[in-house]
Amino acid sequence: MKKFIYYPNLEPPNTEWLKFSILYLEKFESIVPYGRQHLISDDYRRLSDETDLVEMYSPEFLQGERASIKSIEEAEKFLQNPYGRGPLMNRINIERSWRNERNWTYQIFSEKFSYQFGEFCEKERIGRRNGEGLILPKELAFLFMTHLAQEISYERNGSIITDNIEFDNYSNFSRVYNPGTRNRNKFMKGIINLLVPANISDIGFDRLIEFRNQNRERITAFNSQIDLLEESIGNGITERQFINSFNDIYSDLTREIVLMGIGLASIPFSTYMLINNPLALSAEYSKEILGALGLGIGGTYAVKRALFDTREKRLCKKYLTNVERLK
Numbered sequence: 429m430k431k432f433i434y435y436p437n438l439e440p441p442n443t444e445w446l447k448f449s450i451l452y453l454e455k456f457e458s459i460v461p462y463g464r465q466h467l468i469s470d471d472y473r474r475l476s477d478e479t480d481l482v483e484m485y486s487p488e489f490l491q492g493e494r495a496s497i498k499s500i501e502e503a504e505k506f507l508q509n510p511y512g513r514g515p516l517m518n519r520i521n522i523e524r525s526w527r528n529e530r531n532w533t534y535q536i537f538s539e540k541f542s543y544q545f546g547e548f549c550e551k552e553r554i555g556r557r558n559g560e561g562l563i564l565p566k567e568l569a570f571l572f573m574t575h576l577a578q579e580i581s582y583e584r585n586g587s588i589i590t591d592n593i594e595f596d597n598y599s600n601f602s603r604v605y606n607p608g609t610r611n612r613n614k615f616m617k618g619i620i621n622l623l624v625p626a627n628i629s630d631i632g633f634d635r636l637i638e639f640r641n642q643n644r645e646r647i648t649a650f651n652s653q654i655d656l657l658e659e660s661i662g663n664g665i666t667e668r669q670f671i672n673s674f675n676d677i678y679s680d681l682t683r684e685i686v687l688m689g690i691g692l693a694s695i696p697f698s699t700y701m702l703i704n705n706p707l708a709l710s711a712e713y714s715k716e717i718l719g720a721l722g723l724g725i726g727g728t729y730a731v732k733r734a735l736f737d738t739r740e741k742r743l744c745k746k747y748l749t750n751v752e753r754l755k
Contacts, residue, residue, distance in 0.1 A: 431455075431456075431457060431581070431584050431585065431586030431587070432453065432455070432456035432457070432586060432587055432588070432589045432609075433456070433457055433458075433459070433485070433577050433580050433581045433584070433586050433587070433588045433589070434456045434457065434458040434459070434577075434588075434589055434590065434591075435458075435459060435573045435574065435576070435577035435588060435589075435590055436569065436570050436573035436574070436577075436590065436592060437458075438458060438459070438460050438464065438467060438468055439458055439460075439468050439469060439472040440458075440591045441591070442591040443471075443629070444628060444629055445591035446471075446472075446475075446591075447628050447629070447631065447633075447636055448617050448620055448628065449481065450475070450479070450481060450636045450637070450639075450640050451620050451624075451636070451639075451640070451647075451751065451754075452613075452616040452617065452619075452620055452647065452650065452651075453481060453613075454647065454648065454651055455480055455481050455482070455483065456481070456482065456483075456589060457482075457483045457484065457485040457586075458482065458483075458484055458485065459484075459485055459486075459487055459540070459573070459576065459577065459580065460484040460485065460486065461486045461487065461537055461539035461540065462486045462539075463539065464537055464539070465484055468484070471633050474633065474637065475633075475637065478637050478641070479637055479640055479641060480644070481640065485580065486539070487539060487540055487576060487580060491576065491579045491580055491583065492539070492540050492541050492542055492576065492579075493542045494575075494579050495540075495541070495572060495575040495576035495578075495579045496541045496542035496544060496545035496572075497542075497544075498575045498579075499541075499545060499568075499571055499572040499575050500544070500545060500548050502571055502575070503548070503549075503552070503554070503568060503571065506522050506523070506526075506571075507522075507523050507526075507552060507554075510522045510523035510524070515597070516595075516597050516598045516601050517567040517570075517571075517595060517597075517598055518567075518594070518595070518597070519567065522567065525565060525567070526554040526565045526567070526568060527552075527553050527554060528565075529556075531565040531566070532555060532556060532563045532564060532565055533563070533565070533566060534563070534564050534565065534566045534568075534569035534570075535558075535560055535561060535562070535563055535564075536561050536562045536563075536564055536569055536572060536573075537560055537561040538560065538561035538562070539561075540561070540572075540573075540576055541561070541562060541572065541576075545562070545572070546561075546562050549562060549564065549568070554568060555568065567595065567598075570592065570594075570595050570598070571598070574588075574598075574599070574602065574604055577590075577604075578604060587605075587606050587609045588604060588605070589609070589613065608658060608661075611661050612654060612658060612661055615654070615661045615667060615670075616650075616651075616654060618667040619667045619670060619671060619748075620751060621667075622667055622668060622671065623671070623748060623751040623752045623754075624751060624752075624754055625752065625753070625754070625755055626754070626755045631754065631755065635754075639750070639754055642750075643747055643750055645743060646743045646744065646746055646747030646750070647747060648743075649740045649741075649743035649744045649747060650743075650744045650747045650748070652740050652744070653670075653740060653741065653744045657670065671748060
């Protein structure tokens with residue numbers, strides 16, 4: 429399972445983004461140094477304690493060192509060409525904005541950056557060290573946290589995600605996102621949007637935590653079905669088409685059985701009951717089903733694949749149905 433590294437904050441300040449994540453993400457890590465974990469909110473701690481959605485990752489020294497080097501190089505390019513690069517951060521003159529102390533509003537904790545980065549910011553008059561670390565303009569802080577998240581995700585074979593849309597232009601320019609990952613998450617959020625009967629902002633964390641824990645295996649199945657369609661996302665398939673595709677979850681299995689030349693009427697009743705049992709498709713029961721069908725090696729492979737695909741689809745369909753009832 430691919431890891432997601434969340435940035436730029438200790439935790440998502442966007443409650444709606446976090447609530448959607450409870451419903452469709454397998455899990456993600458946010459960058460929280462060990463000595464700062466007392467700063468997270470009660471709701472976020474509950475998610476960490478009561479679900480498997482959230483983990484806190486404390487950055488390592490060398491990760492912060494590499495992110496600092498890259499951030500210095502990137503910041504120098506902005507300072508050398510403040511009008512040309514300013515629009516990437518929604519500024520006309522980024523140098524003037526960064527050197528205005530009234531814009532120094534974002535705290536970067538000392539565990540995340542190197543001594544050289546702090547020295548550079550003070551020398552260029554674009555930030556100030558304090559007892560907690562470094563206070564910066566929000567654009568520069570976002571730039572640094574982007575590089576830190578990239579360094580962590582590279583080492584951990586993950587992808588970075590954010591709820592920040594203010595600096596999308598810079599993120600696209602820097603190619604920091606995997607377009608497939610972004611499209612995938614947008615697609616999954618769109619599905620949830622279509623299904624949830626209430627405004628998600630009106631559903632409390634207690635209810636969402638309970639729902640996630642009750643549907644954990646189905647969330648995995650939901651993600652597995654999205655994986656199968658990943659190349660199609662953004663190329664024609666819509667969220668509504670995905671939902672509608674689960675109206676007949678047995679179509680693949682039926683097709684495989686017919687292709688093998690086995691009439692549906694000839695399937696033993698006990699086998700039919702196993703196929704329709706959500707817990708039946710374990711290795712033990714699948715052997716019983718395949719044996720009852722009397723298939724050869726080639727047919728065994730085809731139907732076995734369809735059996736397990738059908739189980740995933742059944743779990744996904746059940747999840748979509750449950751989401752429709754969530755309130």
